[in-house]
Amino acid sequence: MKTNIEEINSVKKRLTVEIDAADVDKKFAEAYQIVKKNATLPGFRKGKIPQKLVEQYFSDRVQENVTKDLVNETLPKALEETKTYPINTPMIENVTIKKGETFHYTALMEVRPIFELKDYKGLELEKEIVKVTDEEVGRQLEEIRRMNGKLKNMEETYAIQPKDIAILQYEGFENGLPLPEMKADQFMFQMGNNPFPPDFEKGLIGLKAGAQTEIKIDFPKDHPHLAGKNVLFKVKVLEVKTLDLPELNNDFVQTLGADLQDVEGLKARIKEQMIAREEDRTDKELKQRLLNKIAGTVQFDLPESLVESEVEQALENLKRTLTRSGSSMEKSGLHEEHLRSEMRPGSEKRVKNFLILAEIAQKDDIRVEEKDLDESFEQMAKSMNQDPKVVRQFYESQNMVTPFRVRLLEEKTLKYLLENAKIKEVEAAKVTREE
Incomplete structure (x- = not known):
């Protein structure tokens, strides 16, 4: 067997493999024996x-089997011989095989880029000091009261006010044509808390039950x-309701459960839950600024297969989100090719970050041990009130352990980088975002 590796660019290689005619004939003989x-x-x-009839009637099948067997047997050896380690499944090209002749084929593949990272330890970063004010807690208290309020039907003479609830029938039109996803027969519209642009809400203020109106909305880009x-939007107000809120006292608090006894x-x-959410948010922002800083110091080619895979994943996530909300790409007027183009920059950024973290993990010998997996499955099981063994078995049955291990390695590497960074806590308004 002879091999030759050709560099198309820094991440794309073409491997050519040549197999002697004697080895080809031997494989043909074995294949015909099996068929016969x-x-x-x-x-x-x-x-x-x-034998002549076997060759006459079964030559195509034998040729296909011999080709497949020779590629499967020689490709791993050729990759090892040339020290080539593909990150995607090699694409086999130029496959033509005949008895008595040397067999050539090429394998097109992508490899991890080679790049050098220098200053990724001791980076200076700013972290936002987490604060939750009494005013923010108060707003959350009001939200809890609203969630536990009781709707009260208003008289027909009552006009819609801020914080009221209106039952609407509406349909949206673009250039005179109806938009199927913008139609509802009985939509509960809460003033001050809804997915519509502010101008839609403004168009409802002062209307009474039975009123009809038209509202023009320019949706943002x-x-x-x-x-x-x-x-x-052509809108009809079917009903107007107000929300009677419960009094905020100890009796009300005890109805909420969760071992709560009083207002305090x-x-x-x-406050505890809000602080936890804010700390999670600031941690994510800090990690992103850290990655941005490192990524800004190095440039390298990105393997197209990884970028395409990331775009595909983002697209599938969007489709699942639309399905859960009762919509679809078609209903929402979304075009796949346009979305792919829009998703590409973000996908390229994620792939670059992934490769940088993988390089640091390899360079500094950061690994995910079995105990790391066990701890993660235990935490996951606890949050789901499940047995850790059941959670792990599910991940194994769905072939999800390897991607989960990759995600854990990224988190472990980020933690390592933060432990080796110089972090200064500052007020939110003073955080330098462009890092």
């Missing part, structure tokens, strides 16, 4: 078909489903 032993033809007993569209205990629980 098991094949059947009318007029001949199994295993008794003459960053809207997930109606970006840049000019929509005319509820406030403390809310």
Whole structure:
């Protein structure tokens, strides 16, 4: 066997493999023996078909099997011989095989880029000091009261006010054509807390039950489903309701469960949960600024297969989100090719970060041990009130352990980088975001 590796670019290689004619003929002979032993033809007993007839009737199948066997046997050896380690499944090209002739084939593949990272330890970073004010706790208390409020039907003479709830029938039109995803027969619209642009809500203020109106909305360019569209809504107010809120006292708090006894205990629980969420947010922002800083110091080619895989994953996530909300790409007027183009920059950034973290992990010998996996499955099981063994078995049955291990390695590497960084805590307004 002879091999030759050609560098197309820093991450794409073409491997050429040449197999001697003698080895090809040997493989053909073995393949024909197997076929002859098991094949059947009318007029001949199994295993008794003459060789010429076997070659006449089964040559295509034998040729296909020999090609597949030779590639499967020689490709791993050729990769090892040339010290080539693909990150995707090699694409086999130029496959033509004949008895008595040397067999050539090429394998097109991508490899991890080679790059040098220098200053990734001791980075200076700013972390936002987490603060939760009494005012923020108060707003959350009001939200809890609203969630436990009781709806009260208002008289027909009552006009919609801020914080009221209106039952609407509406339909959206673009250039005179109806938008199927912008239609509802009985939509509960909560003033001050709804997914519509502010102008829609403004158009409802002062209307009474039975009133009809038209509201024009120019959707912003960053809207997930109606970006840049000019929509005319035809709206009818079916009912107007107000929300009677429960009094905030100890009796009300005890109805919430969760071992809560009084208002002060509820406030403390809310503050604790809000601090935890804010700390999670600031940690994620800190990690992103850290990665941005490292990524800004190095440039390298990205393997197209990894970028395409990341784009595909983002697209599938969007489709699942739309399905869960009762919509679809078609209903939302979204075009796959346009979305792929929009998703590409973010996908490239994620792939670059992934490769940087993988390089640091390899360079500094950071690994995910079995105990790391066990601890993660235990934490996951605890949050789901499940047995850790059941959670692990599910991941194994779905072939999800390897991607989960990769994610853990990224988190472990980020933790390592933060432990080796110089972090200064500052007020939120003073955090330098462009890092």
